[in-house]
Amino acid sequence: MARLNLKAKEIRALGYEEGPVVSIAMQVMEKHYKHYTKEAALDILKNILSAPNTFANNDVLCKIANELMEEVPEEKSQIELPENGLHYNVFGADFIEEAAIRQMNGAARLPVTVAGALMPDAHAGYGLPIGGVLATDNAVIPYAVGVDIGCRMCLSIYDIDVRDLTRKEPFLVQALRKSTLFGTGREFEQGTEHEVLDSPLFNDLHILTQLQAKAARQLGSSGSGNHFVEFGEVVIEEADAVLQVPAGKYLGILSHSGSRGLGATVANHYTQVARQKRLLPSAAQNLSWLSLDEQEGIEYWLAMNLAGDYAKACHDVIHQKLSKQLGRKPLRIVENHHNFAWKEIHEGREVIVHRKGATPAGKDVLGIIPGSMTAPGYIVKGKGEPASIASASHGAGRKFSRSHAATSTTHSALQAELRKHHVTLLSGGLDEAPFAYKDIDAVMAAQKQLVNTIGKFYPRIVKMDGAGAANWKPTRKTPEEGE
Template identity: 55%
Template sequence: MGQQKLKGKHLRAIQYASNKAISLAVQIMAKHYKHTSMQDQLVLLEDIKNNYSKYLADEVLSPIAKVFQPEINVKRQQVELLAEAKDFNVFGRKHISSNAYQQMRWAMKLPVVHSGAMMPDAHQGYGLPIGGVLATNNVVIPYGVGVDIGCRMSLTIYPIQPNFLKRYEYQIKQALKEYTNFGTGGELGIPQEHEILDRDTFSATSLLKQLHGRASRQLGTSGSGNHFVEFGTVTLPSENPFQLEAGEYVGLLAHSGSRGLGATIANHYTKIAKEKCLLPSPTQNLAWLDLNTQEGQEYWLSMNLAGDYAKACHDQIHHHLAKALGIKAVAKVENHHNFAWKEMQADGTECIVHRKGATPAGKGVLGIIPGSMTANGYIVQGKGENASLQSASHGAGRQFSRSKTKEKITGSQLKKILQKEQVTLIGGSIDEAPIAYKNIEEVMSSQTHLVDVVGTFSPKIVRMDKA
């Protein structure tokens, strides 16, 4: 005799009162717990109702838990924007679309803004434009940091001749397939050890406690979209900050962030910010948290943990690949480009500087600005330019949306481009084709007074999502 099917009457018997809760429970149980007895399903569903906070970070059960989560009780503040947008500096204006520029103008009407700037790779995003830099007075804007908190670049340089990439291409491809994992919910499936998982900070808030398990499972993995792990050739001039001989080396470059940990933190505190800070359209995604409040302090602590976790993911990626291939590093460069920092401004004011898709470029600070899957990336050293809030671009920047890119190129055309450029692509999709991005050379020419180029990276074997 078949297993009895879960129905609304069973759920109402355990005080599932709303149609939404009943509908979600029936759907989720049918899809994910079809081999679990109805009695055990009901025990689980009753526990979700009574202890919803345990399940808010669960990838499968969180929609049910959120139905039972009480409304956030915060003091609501109706905010009026400034009558005129504050002035801000724009670098490479000819490369920036009008909608991204207008989005930045709206941000500069926030009464908490101190100053702002746009980088030459800027394009429209949520809240701040990607490539926008915003300094605020003692408040932090979760969507000014971005959903992928601590999204970053990391480049490891190995003292190996570039012919290594051809000679051991098969082994490199196998290592990339075995020791990297991409996409939402992805897990590497091998034991992970890193001090980040032992941090007391994971016990600082109820949300972080719930996220520790997922963070453990996803350590060493990458997101989807434009995230990548790739081997290529690093070229250094005679004068370089690593004190290495001029010439060519093998490099391993990765781009990814804080995975589900950062996304959950971002969405949780954005919801609180929007409840507390009532902004008129179209600035609602720029709602902020005062750092003098509990919510502001919680976000700041959580953001910094997510940033460190993103670095830990990169550490693990580079560690596993180097170990698999038997190679050892001589230098490393890394930087966040979705983050907020406390920094002194030229007028002596300490501000919260949000760099959403922008590279820190303080005087002497090293960073990496990638191009595309076929275009060069650049190792840069900041000049500390105050006009850009000591920032530079975080890449070439998109010129076409994903849907528009798919209309402009086919899979066979992408293969021809890759063959011409002698790049091997593992996974990837046409919405990340090189034509989706601005010309990196033009972007770099628009920020020569922001950074010095101290090396280049040329991609050769690229691993992305959808392998």
């Protein structure tokens, strides 16, 4: 017998308003009335809508009825925000745009805000600025996490002679082409099996039930924009007890991507739910929050953590494929989220720490802070600085918008920059040219209080989305120029 499969538009057609009740209705009916016909299930939903009070004592249908009874009589009023918010610390203020400051000022005015900080790579985003860190009291803000939930860095370090980056470049180029896939909406023809796809949440949360198959086909792929996979040279100047890699030069693989369509769908859905529950002034609507004591907040927290696990799984698959191509296992893997929310202790109390484009930098916590396609990335160890809520930047940060970068940069200028830094770019657009980014060295200098540098990664063979820069190769060093 076919299982019941309802669509949101079919429930809304009965008169249900857009909101969490639609997802709850689908979840309840498909779980407890899975062998009913669609017509019979819709009749039940119609009856609940017409008289929700009569279903209040039904052990199953009360979940739907309670949502309707709460929504019908309640007339929500706009939440007024104070003129001035809590003080927050700014690192690298000299090169942070005013728009990012304004957005952070708005976040500091929220009634749930406990503390905040702005990282030196900060620039304007949606809701919380990218590079913004926000601690809240028992509340989670979907757009303070970001659309690309769990976007993260992953570095694999191999005990392989770095001269292979030149000697075996054609092989490494083919390995990248064979093992990676980039682009918005792109999927592999065949889905990949992974334990993350077996999570019961794909059945328990309706927003996820329709995403499982797509998630399987996108597992191990990367998005567009600044997502990348690259081979490069890892330099460890001095051995570190936490990193546990001897001083020296190593071949490395660095990747940057997130949770693909799964994370974007979760973020957009629960942002709309939050905006309906918390009516904020128009300038602050994308900062609407969900309490972790309410059903929607619990749902988002579970879905967010699954998206984070999925993002990690994508990196795992990419690095496993490339390790197989190399025929070697890595000496060390260093990785971290930078679009996520965590339960942490700050100044003696439990808070929800949102890091939107910010790297966790707790005491002795390892992380990767990339530069650009030509600038080095930094391997760092956190100092656990309370002033930044134990956080650091997630990269160099954009200096120019994508549109400005694409129109103000030429292909010849980009090629010259690639040659200067001995980088082969397999694919990538002008919007990601190095000129679009802040000086990573200046950004790192602005956060010496937050992290220690214990190594660097120098890009050599880079793959991103876009075919506009395919096969741009550097001019090789002559023997006289040295290593």
